[in-house]
Amino acid sequence: MSDNTALDIAIIGMAARLPGARNYREFWANLRNKVESIRFLEDQEIVKDFYLLRDPNYVKAVGYLPDYDKFDPDFFDIPRQMAALMTPEHRLFIEASWEAVEDAGYNVDTIHDDVGVYGTCNPESIARYKLPPDWISAGQEVIDLSYGWCPDAIAPNVLRYLGLTGEALSLTTFCTGVHYGIHLACQSLLLGQCDMAIAGGAVVRVPHERGYLWEAAGVFSRDGHCRPYDKHGTGAALGSGAVSFVLKRLEDAVADDDHITAVIKGTAVNNNGRSALTYGVPQPERLAACISSALAVAGVESETISSVAGFGVGHPISDAVEVRALEMAFQTRERGYCSLGSVKGNIGNCGVAAGGASIIKAALSLLRKTIPATLNHEAPNPDIDFPATPFYINTQEQTYDEPACGIRRTGVTQIAGAGYNAHLILEEPPKRAASTPLMGPQLVVLSARTPGALARMRANLADYLAARPEIGLADVSFTLACGRKAFEHRWATIAPDRESLLDALRKDDSSVCLGQLSCLSSAPTSGYDGSVLAETPDGLVARGEATPGALAALRDAWIAGHPVDWRGVFRDSFSNGGGRRIPLPTYAFERERHWLDAGIAF
Structure with missing residues (x-):
């Protein structure tokens, strides 16, 4: 059974735009229907790399994000010039954060307490969209406009344009950005520095209609398909996306009768530092230490973790290191009881948004008691002896049955370049009393x-x-x-x-x-x-x-x-206080193209 404590954090709102999905509900449907949302570009679509099209190692695959160049600046009272100068990552995170707050059932005008915002983006994509001005010689107007695209402003922009106040922290920790944001958001909530938090991030590859050059020693897929934990895995295609989560202390969420998607029991982050043999390669001992720390913070035993939403990038070395680290952290003689999967077979590697996609899958699996299949897994990586581990790959959707411990719990792993590791422990939400039907209109x-x-x-x-x-x-x-x-x-x-x-x-x-x-x-x-x-x-x-x-x-x-x-x-x-908050469709933005090629510049 669950042993909820004052250290638990509730996920009460979510939003996402991911390859093939305009929102998290469509993403969940794609996971359940085994949809692979990798798009293979036509030659005429590829402008940036046209000179590489004849190269046999050029792969024309991308986790494409429809309407990546569109935005509704009028909704947020953002001037058109600022909207064009804003990178698509800033725009997407602003919209996603609005949607997440509405998904939680809150009106921004009635949120009077401090809200912490923890956002992450890809500085490389931002630099490709618009190079920074010379701040020494630039005028004040140019400097003011630059806040629309500067990586440091991605979190403060959410506070500003949603009309909120509180703590804001912009993060750049590569693919672990969302995990780090949630980790810091949980700390601020527990310290009482805010009463609600928004954590997430966005990445939009620029130019967007672009494949990649495959190299044998690289991390990109040879054919554009990601095969998590599979013997034929060669990596993943690159994707884009935006995710946002609204968090509250669990005790407050229960008291306010919020709709709780999942409970965050524990978070942990660390870095390989000098222990890494190679700077960009995962290190099993440090990743295992991170997972063990998350379990300790959560106060739960590894045998109670019945599923893991893994990093699973489909690279033979990375996948083997990840499973080895999980095995080291779990320290159990039990075998084959914990499902392991990855969303990258569906959407590729969405960079800073990748961890958020895994969290959405894990949270909805707990809420809806269903674990979607992992795509493109046919035979295990030969460097992973699955029968000798607690883990198995679910290649078919399965009902998430209640485990022996009486409560469903899942781990969510994320790894990034430069030695970043992160892990979350999620638990199914506490049972919510049935809504009392109201008579009358x-x-x-x-x-x-x-x-x-x-x-x-x-x-x-x-x-x-x-x-x-x-x-x-x-x-x-x-x-x-x-x-x-x-x-x-x-x-x-x-x-x-x-x-x-x-x-x-x-x-x-x-x-x-x-x-x-x-x-x-x-x-x-x-x-x-x-x-x-x-x-x-x-x-x-x-x-x-x-x-x-x-x-x-x-x-x-x-x-x-x-x-x-x-x-x-x-x-x-109303005799019983009326209804209560539930997830419903959010605002329908008037999205139009806003891009620097429209002639707007500093």
Whole structure:
């Protein structure tokens, strides 16, 4: 059974954009459906390396990220010039962090405590996008604009453009960046330096339509396919991506009735230093020490770890070193009880985002009690004697059965150049009490900065709910009212049941009968019904119970632009406090191309 302590950290929100996936749900579906999201480029797409196309060792494979060059600067009130100067990594991490906060069910305008942000990026890609100015001779305007692409600003930019305050730390630890960010975020949370944390990162290969030159002694795949822990493995193709996680102390998350995806029991990081035989090659003793440290911090025995989301880059030396280190750290005579897998067979090596992809897989495996298959594994690496270890490769999806210890736990390993090692111990979330069904109609609200975004959000929500009949209407109402920032273009409906809500979401704006669409001006467009609504410092609330008349008055007042204290409404006007936070589709950004080739420069 779980022994939760004050040192445990909860993952309450996630976001991702990875090869073949616009969000973490699509990524999970790709993992379950055994989708390999490596794209093989056509010759005419490759501009940078056209002179290498005739080289037999040039591999035209990439973990391609659709719309890597697009962004919605107007949503964040970022000037167009700044948007073009921002690297795609900065843009993606800002958007992903917004999505992660919404996924957690929080409205940025109602987060008043300090939030720590720990972000990582690839300085090489940033330098390829825009070389730094000469800060000695540059004017102040140039220096101000440079904050949009400077690696040091990737974490502060999230605080700035999400309207938050707190601690910000930008990291550059190669492929372990997300692990290091989570490690430091956990420490800050436990020290009380912040009450919520955002950790993650982004990498976008520039130029994006580019393969690589294979070398026998290198880490790239000979044919573009990654074969984790396989005898034919030669490495991985390069990929791009962005990930973001929202974290809170577990005791706070439970008290606030947050949706918890997984629990972080322990984290550890270290570096090989001078012990490494070769600077860029993993060192088993140091990696084993890192894993052992994570187990010690978590306070759990290795026999209770029933799965590992491994580094598994498909390189024969690296894979063998990793398994050897795991075996050394586990120190058990038990054999073949712990599944070992890697997402790199699906998406390649996504650099600083790679660890985040592994964490998403591990967290969702714990939550949904399913371990997806590891792709492209046919026969084990001959340097790994799997029958003599605690590990096995699951080449088919398997149900994540409850182990003998009574609690599902997984380790997540990440290795990087220059000797970086990192490991996390995750545990399945504590059981959440079932949501109390609410009788009667529910008020559901949506808003966006543009009509197009609002229309897409309605469609996205309708599709999401139609595919998940188990989601309660009260939870939808609560999450969208309390967990979303209110924007100019608004839509609302009073739905007596799920079917009515789906019908209303799918109606054309021109024939809305259960809600209305309005644009805010400098002041509300009309008054409100004071007989059923009362004004408080935080906004309007209902006088008494949330009757159909009170809900209609709240709907009309909110559509007209009046601030509503939704937390007060749910707390005081529903007998059981209303619904609770659940993951729902996040904001539908108006993404357009913003790139330096548009003629914008310092």
